[in-house]
Ligand SMILES: CSC[C@H]1O[C@H](OP(=O)(O)O)[C@H](O)[C@@H]1O
């Protein structure tokens with residue numbers, strides 16, 4: 001069922017959209033979730049343009065899920081081409097409260113071997129000028145990003161990962177580069193010197209927008225390679241990444257399933273109220289159109 005816009009078409013209001021509690025963003029190698037039941041596809045419109053593709057809505061262990069492949073179903077979008085704002089806004093519109101983000105990453109530490117799962121707690125942003133805020137257009141807000149990952153959700157994922165037999169690394173820093181090229185050896189050495197744990201090209205932008213949308217966010221990062229710093233490994237190639245991904249995609253699906261059954265209904269974390277003291281602009285000064293566009297995000301505060 002596609003959501004329609006325009007004067008001649010009937011628009012579907014947010015309250016009529018099926019409300020999914022958990023969002024799953026699939027990265028490289030994860031384009032669908034066969035275990036979903038009662039599945040249907042939905043195109044969701046946003047004031048920021050089109051998401052990466054149609055959402056797959058369904059249930060997992062009875063819990064409503066919204067799944068989106070961030071690079072598109074055929075992996076047609078570069079990390080820099082992804083419309084992160086549309087993806088996250090659509091998740092909010094669909095009623096998502098928690099996002100599990102599955103990603104391929106390069107490992108910057110010997111101990112994080114290919115095939116291991118990292119659940120980072122921090123990001124370092126080296127992206128270049130991506131659109132990574134919903135604000136502007138007459139409304140100013142500054143959310144806290146000191147702890148960009150929801151520790152409650154990350155804890156659930158860590159427990160779930162261990163339960164399905166994954167080797168996990170809790171905490172650490174995910175450096176998000178712009179890409180699409182992989183790092184030079186010099187960059188890789190510098191990143192290691194900074195104490196970075198894993199490197200990827202997508203997650204920080206999602207985490208920033210999730211926080212603005214008051215959605216809990218955690219990364220399930222599958223280490224696929226040692227980037228290009230490791231003395232006894234060849235520099236990373238797409239072939240290397242895909243091979244490790246294909247060997248481990250079933251593991252990430254098991255982790256998602258085990259995590260979903262461990263999630264209760266309510267949220268005790270601060271993510272749910274991230275905007276409470278963040279909006280600077282008084283409601284009376286926010287342009288009408290901006291208010292209307294951002295209603296799913298700011299509606300409860302203005
Ligand atoms: C296919 S290798 C590089 C590619 O893989 C990661 O994608 P994702 O985070 O969506 O799993 C990395 O960020 C790059 O986009």
Ligand SMILES: Nc1ncnc2[nH]cnc12
Nearest residue numbers: 104105106199200227236
């Ligand atoms: N080495 C690497 N650098 C950036 N993104 C990646 N995704 C998987 N491996 C990566």
